Amino acid sequence: MTIQMIIDRNNVSKVSDSLQYFTTLVTFVWKEIYFVKYKKTFLEIEDVLTASIFYGYSSHHFKLLKDKIGSGHAGGTTFRVLTVAAVGFWGLPPFLDPQKYKTLPIPGWFPYNATEYYYPTFAFQILAVANTAYTNSTLDILSWVLMSIASGQLEMLKETLKSMNYEEADLKTAEEQLQKCVRHHLEIVNLVSKIEKVFSKGIFLQIFASVIVICFTGFLMMLVPVASMKFTHTFTYLACMMCQVAMYCWYGHDVMTTSNTIGDSLYMSNWYESDVKFRKSVFIFLEKTKKPVTLTAGGFVTLSLTTLTTILRSSYSYFAVLRHMFNDV
């Protein structure tokens, strides 16, 4: 595929055709490399999740956690469906479109004549792409579900804080409860930092690649006639890529906003009934919760909905530039 791209570098449309898959593939390879490199930290995450502070809550609390994990799974399922659709639409054109008979889905340069050994090459390509798509989506869904677990734990913490009743509790029980909440908060922050360590660099590359892919796919969609199979495929692929980057930003944003409102939920309890000595500990806790728990990509790009709008805006501007270039040619 690399060689094909180099041969065809003067023809913008052909380059963009292969560039989208190429970028995705390269990103995927890098994500895998980083994941394997931080394998130890990932196993540490598993250990952190078994910490006792995360358990021992009422079913009402667990319902909050389950809702969040449910939404994580829903996002993951949508993405999976889109990937399957994209791979399906991509594999079908050679069979359904009589013009494209015996052409390979991904343009590539092979050391042998591809048309002679068409079916094995086709099968090889299909298998390769399906495998890549599946593993890529698994990695993404894994990080999304972990993020939704973190935000579910934060919701549970908020619920505990909101329902603490200071009227009947004496100083000692109130202090113990607050200590438990503080330890819970610390563990969640620890969990999120570990998640970030494992996935951060991969997400950064993913964002970078998504900008390029979205812009090139948009450009391709403009070239291809609307009624063909290729258009449907390009459209599903675009939807896939956008969904991928949007999900990262969405779950990161979710963690950030939930952690922002921990202080609010403590305020919503009847703290004014509590002892003056106790309020001093509350104050220190509130100071810490003022800083939101953020997930970053590569250390400086925070995952949030603002980042998503920036990504979409930059893709659009590159797309406009590309279109202008194409019209001039």
Add this chain to the structure above:
Amino acid sequence: MMKFKVSGLVADLMPNIRLIQGSGHFMLNYHADNSGALHTLRLGYCCVTLVFMLLQYGCNFVNLVLERGDVNDLAANTITVLFFTHCITKFVYFAVRSKLFYRTLGIWNQPNSHPLFVESNNRYHALALKKMRRLLYIIIVWTSFSAIAWTSITFVGESVHTTKDPENENLTISEPIPRLLVRAWYPWNAMSGMPHMLTLIFQVYYVFFALAHANLLDSLFCSWLIFACEQLQHLKEIMKPLMELSATLDTYVPKSADLFRAPSATSQDNLIENDYNSKNEDLKGVYSTRQELGGHFRGAALQNFGAGGVGPNGLTKKQELMVRSAIKYWVERHKHVVRLVTAIGDAYGVALLLHMLTSTIMLTLLAYQATKITGVDKYAATVIGYLLFALAQVFHFCIFGNRLIEESSSVMEAAYSCHWYDGSEEAKTFVQIVCQQCQKAMSISGAKFFTISLDLFASVLGAVVTYFMVLVQLK
């Protein structure tokens, strides 16, 4: 049938609610008589309005598709379609999410109260009511004026549009089209006579009701924000007397009856008696400001102080309870305001997001249209009219969103500027936690994507001006 009794926000916003119901929105609560027949009648009215709106909108859209050949016509029709998309969106949004609106309207049904602060509460409530009425009048006047202006401008100038000359491909001729408020396609010929009259009347109804739908919902949202801001003002005002009341917990305390009697001008010396505290010579000067405290405590309920035992700080049990209850009132009222603002954000956030999306595209196209103005004529008037209306709609909710942000962030200043250093330990920790909480201003966000403030309006205005400048240069 229950006796119909309105309270809280519903009572305050009754004229607003009645207008909304009159314009055909799906607000089916808040009627005295909600029996089956009347309910079905009202539901029928709403559905009929919906059908009419959608039909006319469909005709607009068909016209857009039919006339997409000419760029000028395409731009003009797209702007019209987007404008009415926004109105229809607000209508459908309310129908779908009316439960959230009912919840927000019902949130203030049972506010807490405290005898010490009743007067302040009522004063700010009356202020909020006055402002809400004034806003409603302005909105009604503005909507009616826009509808009348639109109708009258239809009768100015020629009612034509340009199409390609059938004989010569390069020339364009002008062909007459029906003189109507909005360009739409109808299955009947609306050029003249009875069909024209009826269609015209239908379009006047459509334009007026569409404008009313959008503007009335916006004014409901802004009225909620006015109410929340006035409540915050009330909280800021009672912070100082609360501090001074709690100052009695640790430091000097006068005789209980004196605390709650309006002091006469000559009896300043007798007000402060050092019965229990020996170290208050320097504080005597401070507590000559008993007058302002006295002004707040004229409630009849406070006359029988003096009974009950004396607490550890020289306070009676009742006084300590009074202070604690005042702090409780403040915090609970503040929490109630936070709940109201969260409910408002949940109810209206998505509508604001959709509004901003349609407005952005529409304003971009309007900037393009504005570059084609060639003098003071009907075209210029319509373009400027659209522009001003769209910008006014955005400004309407931005200014109240901004006020909410300002009010909620100034609560901290009020907490700091009262004499907290005179207060008891309990009052000081109360101020501490309140300051912490109020550092972050309460704001309404458009479904988490952006905050509603004057910054948003400035960025929208700036974007329109930039597009206009760039397009003028490109011409």
